[in-house]
Amino acid sequence: MSLFDYRVSELHNLLHKKEISVSDLVDESFKRIHEVEEKVQAFLTLNEEQARAKAKELDEKLATEKEFGLLFGMPIGIKDNIVTKGLRTTCASKILYNFDPIYDATVVERLHQADAVTIGKLNMDEFAMGSSTENSGFQLTRNPWDLERVPGGSSGGSAAAVAAGEVPFALGSDTGGSIRQPAAFCGVVGLKPTYGRVSRYGLVAFASSLDQIGPITRNVEDNAYLLQVIAGLDPMDSTSANVDVPDYVSALTGDIKGLKIAVPKEYLGEGVSEEVRQSVLQALKVLESLGATWEEVSLPHSKYALATYYLLASSEASANLARFDGVRYGYRTDNAKNLMEMYKQTRSEGFGNEVKRRIMLGTFALSSGYYDAYYKKAQKVRTLIKQDFENVFEKYDVIIGPTTPTPAFKIGEKTSDPLTMYANDILTIPVNLAGVPGISIPCGFVNGLPVGLQIIGKHFDESTIYRVAHAFEQATDYHKQKPTL
Amino acid sequence: MSRISIEQVKHVAHLARLAITEEEAAMFAKQLDAIITFAEQLNELDTENVPPTSHVLNMKNVMREDVPTAGLPLEDVLKNAPDQQDGQFRVPAILE
Numbered sequence: 001m002s003l004f005d006y007r008v009s010e011l012h013n014l015l016h017k018k019e020i021s022v023s024d025l026v027d028e029s030f031k032r033i034h035e036v037e038e039k040v041q042a043f044l045t046l047n048e049e050q051a052r053a054k055a056k057e058l059d060e061k062l063a064t065e066k067e068f069g070l071l072f073g074m075p076i077g078i079k080d081n082i083v084t085k086g087l088r089t090t091c092a093s094k095i096l097y098n099f100d101p102i103y104d105a106t107v108v109e110r111l112h113q114a115d116a117v118t119i120g121k122l123n124m125d126e127f128a129m130g131s132s133t134e135n136s137g138f139q140l141t142r143n144p145w146d147l148e149r150v151p152g153g154s155s156g157g158s159a160a161a162v163a164a165g166e167v168p169f170a171l172g173s174d175t176g177g178s179i180r181q182p183a184a185f186c187g188v189v190g191l192k193p194t195y196g197r198v199s200r201y202g203l204v205a206f207a208s209s210l211d212q213i214g215p216i217t218r219n220v221e222d223n224a225y226l227l228q229v230i231a232g233l234d235p236m237d238s239t240s241a242n243v244d245v246p247d248y249v250s251a252l253t254g255d256i257k258g259l260k261i262a263v264p265k266e267y268l269g270e271g272v273s274e275e276v277r278q279s280v281l282q283a284l285k286v287l288e289s290l291g292a293t294w295e296e297v298s299l300p301h302s303k304y305a306l307a308t309y310y311l312l313a314s315s316e317a318s319a320n321l322a323r324f325d326g327v328r329y330g331y332r333t334d335n336a337k338n339l340m341e342m343y344k345q346t347r348s349e350g351f352g353n354e355v356k357r358r359i360m361l362g363t364f365a366l367s368s369g370y371y372d373a374y375y376k377k378a379q380k381v382r383t384l385i386k387q388d389f390e391n392v393f394e395k396y397d398v399i400i401g402p403t404t405p406t407p408a409f410k411i412g413e414k415t416s417d418p419l420t421m422y423a424n425d426i427l428t429i430p431v432n433l434a435g436v437p438g439i440s441i442p443c444g445f446v447n448g449l450p451v452g453l454q455i456i457g458k459h460f461d462e463s464t465i466y467r468v469a470h471a472f473e474q475a476t477d478y479h480k481q482k483p484t485l
Numbered sequence: 486m487s488r489i490s491i492e493q494v495k496h497v498a499h500l501a502r503l504a505i506t507e508e509e510a511a512m513f514a515k516q517l518d519a520i521i522t523f524a525e526q527l528n529e530l531d532t533e534n535v536p537p538t539s540h541v542l543n544m545k546n547v548m549r550e551d552v553p554t555a556g557l558p559l560e561d562v563l564k565n566a567p568d569q570q571d572g573q574f575r576v577p578a579i580l581e
Contacts (some may be wrong), residue, residue, distance in 0.1 A: 102561040196542050209540055238547040239540070307524040318501060325502070327574050329565035338577045344504035356503055360494065361517055363501040377527050379537030384530065387537055418516055419523060435541025459542075 003028045004168045008222045012070050015062065021075030022062060022117065026055040029075040029119050033166050036485045041141045041153075042161035044080050045088045046120040051075070054117050059117075070225050071114040074352070077170035079160045080121040081128055082213065083202040084108050087118065091204050093126045094138040095350030096330045104201020106237065107171060107230045114229045119167050124159030126180055126352045127321065128206045130154050130333070131424045134415055135354045142184060142411070144483040145449055149408040152182030159186035164485060169217040169226055171201055175210045176309050176363050177403075177428025180440035183216055184403035184432055184452020187442045187481065189223045189469070190216045192428075194460045195435035196241035198227075199234030205320040207313035208239070210432045219479050220441065220470040224248035227462060243460050251463035252470040253287035259468065262398045266302040267401030267454075276402045279451040284400065286475050297396070299388040304381050305430040306422060310358075311365050311378035312433075317355075318362030324350065357418060371429045382433050389434040393458045396407030398468055402427055403440040403452030427454060437462050441469045442478035450478070489514055489523045 001285040003011065003025060030048055032416045037043060058073050078084060081091045083101035085108075090096045104112065125135035131142045133156025140216050141156045143149040151160040155172030159182035172179040174192035183190025191214045198213045205211060216439070228248050234240045263284065268277050284294050326332035326346030329333035333349050336342035351359070365374040376482040392399060404424060414421040431438040436459055443453035453472070473479050497533045498505045507515065561573055568575040 072508060083516050099565055102557065103566060196544075235549065239542070239544065241542060241544075301530075304527055304530065307527050310520060311524055311527075322502075325565060328562075329577055330567070332567035336577050338501075340575050341504075343502040347502055348504040351503075356505075357513060357516060359501045359503065360497050360513060361520060364489065364493075364497045364517065364521075367497065367500065374524065376519075376537055377532060378524075379539060380532035380535040381527050381530060382538040383535050384532070419519055433541075 002032065003166050004218070007170060007219055008070060008074055008225055008258055009041065011074065012072070012244055014462050015073055022058040023052070023055040025073055025075055026119070029167055032164070036166065039142060039485060040144055040160050040164045042122055042157040042164065042165070042166060043077070043120045043140050044090060044092065044123050044138060044157070047087055047118050051117050051119055058115055058117070068112045071111065071116040071229055074116050074169070075119045075167050076111060076116045077119050077122045077158060077167040078108065079124055079155050079170070079172050081124060081157050081173055081204040082171060083204065084118060084433065087121065089121060090138070092124045092138055093350065093352070093355070094331055095324050095347070095443065099329050103202065106199035106234045106270065108202065110229050112178055118168055122161055122170060123156070124157055125154035126355050127204070127317070128154040128173055128281055129317070129354050129358055131177070131181060131421055132414065132450045133157065133473045135352055137352055143408050144485055145187065146408065147447070149410055150185065152185035152408060154178040155190070155216065156182045159183050159188055159190065162186070162188045162216050162218060163483060165482070169215060169222055171213055172216050173211055173213050175207050175313060176430065176432050177425045179214045179216060180403050180428050180438055180452065180454060181425065183440040184407040184450065187218055187221055187450030187478070187483070188218055189439065189441050189479065190214065191223055191227060191439040191462065191465070192431065192437060193462060194241070194437045196239055197239040197437070197462065199231050199240045201234055201236035207316035209316060210313060220466055220473050221249065221252060224252060224466050241460070245414070246463055247387060248463055248466055251467045253311035253467060254471050256287065256473055258467055260399070261287060261292055261294035262297040262392045262396035262399045263294050264299045264302065264399060264401055265296050266299055271423070271426065272402055272405045275446040276406060279446070280400070280402050280453060283443040283453050283472065286472060291334050292343065292455055292470055294400070297392050299392065299430065301381065301384045301388050302426070305385055305433055306426055307431060308378045308385065309429045310361065310422060311374050312382065314358040315363035315375050316362070317363045318359045318366065321355070321359055333367060334394060354418070354446045374454050378463065386434045389436055397464055399453050399456040403454040405447050407449035407451055425452050432457055435459065437465055439465050439469050442474060442481070443472070444475070444478060445481070487518050504532045
């Protein structure tokens with residue numbers, strides 16, 4: 001039994017009753033990290049000394065204060081593309097191997113204000129470009145359910161650390177599925193909030209019109225508590241939305257009677273494995289038994305989402321990653337006689353192949369003579385994909401399907417052909433293009449590997465997603481299964 | 486027919502400030518060609534009268550009051566620089 005088998009609200013009560021201390025929670029994290037990290041390799045940087053000092057400080061506060069917030073003293077892991085002041089932040093790229101941020105991301109600042117304790121920084125695909133965390137410039141993270149398999153990506157370190165019980169929760173980021181897909185592969189709960197729900201200030205930009213930070217947790221309630229703290233308007237991010245943040249936990253009523261579910265036929269068709277399809281149909285039966293109804297619908301432009309995404313995300317990335325030039329921070333080559341050579345050598349030595357490929361694809365799609373044919377065309381198709389969702393949401397409360405076409409694949413299985421790797425994201429990408437929120441929760445196992453159920457909601461309606469996810473969780477015990485490590 | 490030639494890959498690499506070897510140019514030409522060929526399925530759709538989406542939220546320009554605030558301290562700004570001198574970033578020769 002680990003302390004992290006408790007929900008965060010239960011741990012909070014134990015702190016209140018003085019049955020445990022913050023130091024106990026932080027000890028639990030590092031004890032588990034020392035036990036399993038050699039196998040899992042989820043963390044790029046540990047914050048042990050500071051975390052233990054912070055725990056002591058919070059324990060003193062605990063002795064005198066009667067009221068404290070729900071995240072008080074909770075250990076958390078942060079994806080390594082979210083900047084943390086004084087704590088190395090690399091985006092899993094050699095080009096930022098020594099980067100020591102001079103400010104905290106807004107989400108990190110809010111966690112500090114809530115007195116959460118940062119345990120360390122989590123591995124990822126370099127600059128969040130990938131679906132397996134194999135594109136990390138530093139290390140290979142393994143799936144806690146099967147060490148021969150990938151944890152998913154790009155937030156593979158975040159999902160693996162939570163699944164392995166190293167931290168009760170973590171932050172990830174999701175541009176085309178990078179929270180939901182690893183959550184599905186690792187059997188945990190991962191939410192991509194509505195675009196604009198959470199500030200991106202301090203999230204190293206990949207594709208600015210698609211990126212969102214979100215929580216990865218062991219259960220739906222913890223997820224809602226974490227979103228509560230990080231959501232909301234931020235003057236430092238002009239794309240963060242001025243929309244009220246509701247009380248997410250109060251949405252967890254367990255009541256989904258009369259809920260109308262849409263199931264897109266495109267999400268259960270070609271490319272989706274039979275076992276995953278069966279798990280999802282079984283999950284729909286559970287939801288029916290709780291009083292919901294479902295009907296098959298169509299999101300007719302789904303098949304175009306992958307191409308649209310790779311053109312748009314790569315174009316935005318090619319602009320965003322121009323800042324890594326060896327001048328102001330990070331790696332600089334030793335072999336350059338002049339400035340142009342310095343730029344080119346620094347970037348070529350600092351970036352990995354997937355990042356270079358996407359920068360070049362984006363540069364090509366934006367270059368003179370090709371802009372209309374590729375970039376602008378993709379922006380127009382994005383409109384059609386967004387309209388598909390709007391049409392369905394006129395009649396239904398949520399859209400449900402699998403998170404991924406298959407469970408976790410083997411390490412090395414998809415690295416040789418970029419398009420094969422990209423195809424893994426066909427069910428998550430449309431959600432980012434439309435800007436709507438989506439969650440992945442565990443809904444079954446195939447040969448001992450977790451399967452993820454994706455629940456997609458209307459803009460800014462994370463509450464309904466949580467309500468459905470929580471009702472399902474109450475009726476099943478998939479989220480209570482743990483990998484043997 | 487190939488959509489992207491090795492010469493085009495080299496040109497794009499230059500625009501993106503990436504140095505690539507002949508071998509890499511050949512590899513990227515093949516891979517980018519496959520991705521672009523795949524992307525051309527978008528041409529199946531008639532988008533003549535469809536407006537482009539650059540941003541999903543209905544957001545207008547976001548303004549704030551023009552109030553000066555303190556900038557970052559110089560030592561913080563230079564802290565991560567690979568090379569610096571006299572409070573400035575230092576780079577190799579710009580002109581030959």
